[in-house]
Amino acid sequence: MTKIKxxxxxxxxxxxxxxxxxxxxxxxxxxxxxxxxVPEQAAELRAALSPGIVPVGVFVNQPVAEILxxxxxxxxxxxxxxxxxxDADIRQIQRAGFPVIRAFRVQNAADxxxxxxxxxxxxxxxSGSGGTGQVFDWSLLPKIDxxxxxxxxxxxxxxxxxxxxLHPWGMDVSSGAETDGKKDLAKIEAIIRRIRNV
Numbered sequence: 001m002t003k004i005k006x007x008x009x010x011x012x013x014x015x016x017x018x019x020x021x022x023x024x025x026x027x028x029x030x031x032x033x034x035x036x037x038v039p040e041q042a043a044e045l046r047a048a049l050s051p052g053i054v055p056v057g058v059f060v061n062q063p064v065a066e067i068l069x070x071x072x073x074x075x076x077x078x079x080x081x082x083x084x085x086x087d088a089d090i091r092q093i094q095r096a097g098f099p100v101i102r103a104f105r106v107q108n109a110a111d112x113x114x115x116x117x118x119x120x121x122x123x124x125x126x127s128g129s130g131g132t133g134q135v136f137d138w139s140l141l142p143k144i145d146x147x148x149x150x151x152x153x154x155x156x157x158x159x160x161x162x163x164x165x166l167h168p169w170g171m172d173v174s175s176g177a178e179t180d181g182k183k184d185l186a187k188i189e190a191i192i193r194r195i196r197n198v
Contacts, residue, residue: 002163002195003170005149006177006188007058008035009045017185019050021192024170026053028076031060031083034181035174043075056080056101064089071098080124087119094121101149106136116144124172127152138166156190163198171195 006018007027018026026049028042029035037045046055057076059067061083070076071093079093080101090100102120105127106112115123125148127136135153150168155176162171177188 002168002198003149004192004195005056005170005172006183006191007056007151007172007174008033008178009183010035010037010041011183012045012048014183015045015048017183017188018053019048020185021188022050023053023188023192025056025078025172027056027058027080027172027174029058030062030070031058039070039075042070043073046075054078058082059085061085064092067093068096068098071096078122081120090118090120094119103151106140109140109142112140112142116146121147122170123148124151125149126172138162141166144169154191156187156194159191160194160198163195 003025004023005025005027006023008029009015009026028037049055055076056078057070058080067079071079078099078101080103082103090102093100099121101122101124102118103124103126104111104115106125115125147169149170149172150162150166151172154162154171154173159171173191177183177191
């Protein structure tokens, strides 16, 4: 069954929504973004998260030591990297016992080929830097025989088509689960229901 990640949670109301809807993963954004949270805020949100929903931290070029601190204290369980982090950075996090999601922007077939060489535990294939709401050209994706998340412009309107066309291991939704820039329980529930009914 396709895994579901709802990214960019910032409020206790967002936590209540995902606790009700039960995605597999949620994301806290620690990089510059309108969805950015600080570590103390993320820790409070994490404490209210239902067991069984895995918290992921989203980073762009932050020091590995800072990422590891958040992993070790349990604020997050997985690191998701969107910057120019190296394979050595990925391996350093993995050696500490934590999984890594590596994000790649897909603009041509070479981008996908490069992504497939990553030592990360999971790939995330996106249209841009994250949270842009833009869909990329799905025809650029070959069959991928490793765990990967599809991201970029996913919404209640297109998640069924994405699941049936691409069969991703997981789907990562951010802006498509929002109304007026805030997470929307009805949209989150619709996304999860439609993906799980495929």
